[in-house]
Amino acid sequence: MALSVLRLSHRISRDKRITTHLALTARAFGASKFFYTGDSDSNLENSSEYVTKEWGGNFTISFVDNPTNFIKEWKRKEGIVVHLTMYGIELSEQLKLLRSRINDYILVVVGGSKVPGHIFQLADYNIAIGHQPHSEVAALAVFLDNLSDCEARKHKHSNAKTKIVPTEKGKKTKNVQESSD
Numbered sequence: 122m123a124l125s126v127l128r129l130s131h132r133i134s135r136d137k138r139i140t141t142h143l144a145l146t147a148r149a150f151g152a153s154k155f156f157y158t159g160d161s162d163s164n165l166e167n168s169s170e171y172v173t174k175e176w177g178g179n180f181t182i183s184f185v186d187n188p189t190n191f192i193k194e195w196k197r198k199e200g201i202v203v204h205l206t207m208y209g210i211e212l213s214e215q216l217k218l219l220r221s222r223i224n225d226y227i228l229v230v231v232g233g234s235k236v237p238g239h240i241f242q243l244a245d246y247n248i249a250i251g252h253q254p255h256s257e258v259a260a261l262a263v264f265l266d267n268l269s270d271c272e273a274r275k276h277k278h279s280n281a282k283t284k285i286v287p288t289e290k291g292k293k294t295k296n297v298q299e300s301s302d
Contacts, residue, residue: 123153123200123224123225123226123227124151124152124153124154124227124229124265125152125153125154125155125156125226125227125228125229126143126144126147126152126154126155126156126228126229126230126231126261127156127157127158127185127188127191127192127228127229127230127231128140128143128144128155128156128157128158128159128231128233128257129157129158129159129188129230129231129232129233129234129236129240130158130159130232130233130234130236131157131158131159131160131162131165131233132159132160132233132234133160133162133164136159136233137162137164137165139256139257139258140157140162140165140233141165141168141169142258143155143231143257143258143261144157144165144168144169144182145169145172146258146261146262146265147180147229147261147265148169148172148173148178148180149273149274150261150262150265150266150269150273150274151265151269151273151276152180152229152265153178153179153180153181154180154181154182154183155169155180155181155182155183156182156183156184156185156191157182157183157184157185158184158185158186158187158188158191158233159233161184162184165182166182166184169182170182174282175281175282175283176278176281176282176283176284177278177279177280177281177282177284178278178279178280178281179279188240189239189240189243192228192230192240192243192244193243195226195228196243196245198226199225199226200225200226200227200228201222201225201226201227201228201245201246202228202230202243202244202245202246203219203227203228203229203230203244203245203246203248203264204229204230204236204240204241204243204244204246204247204248205229205230205231205232205248205249205250205257205260205261205264206232206236206241206247206248206249207249207250207251207252207253207254207255207260208241208247208249208252209246209247209248209249210246210247210248210249211248211249211251211252212248212249212250212263212264212267215246215248216267216268219246219248219268220268220270223268229261229264229265230244231257231260231261232257233257248264250263250264281297282296282297283295283296283297284297
């Protein structure tokens with residue numbers, strides 16, 4: 122699966138935690154690339170790079186200056202664009218179709234501040250996780266989990282320095298060799 126996420130309209134003063142959580146969710150649920158627009162934010166990029174270095178995987182983050190051109194170029198290269206919006210078609214109604222496109226280059230677009238109307242027109246699919254206001258982080262997690270049939274969250278990232286040791290109570294991690302899985 123070639124999966125990427127585009128966060129629209131990142132605002133350093135308001136969105137640093139939300140955008141960071143979107144990047145963490147994208148990485149944890151199988152995306153290999155995260156793009157964002159709005160304010161360029163080296164702290165966001167450094168934080169994401171640190172998590173990838175520490176917890177493994179192949180994940181990059183990049184700033185995009187012009188989201189409209191970026192989306193058009195993505196589509197031109199035979200990728201599909203899935204826009205997560207509470208105004209879209211319920212995920213369950215489109216899930217079978219979206220899973221059939223799993224080998225395509227998929228760009229999942231999540232909003233920030235008010236999403237311009239032309240984004241709805243550019244998207245191949247406008248998908249709703251629910252038709253009530255909710256967090257874009259929650260929408261991304263639910264979407265990616267469903268798209269992978271609940272498999273992406275079980276993925277083990279290669280080259281991790283730190284791994285979680287599942288426990289019934291408490292928190293436990295272990296340090297591992299960079300070359301081990």
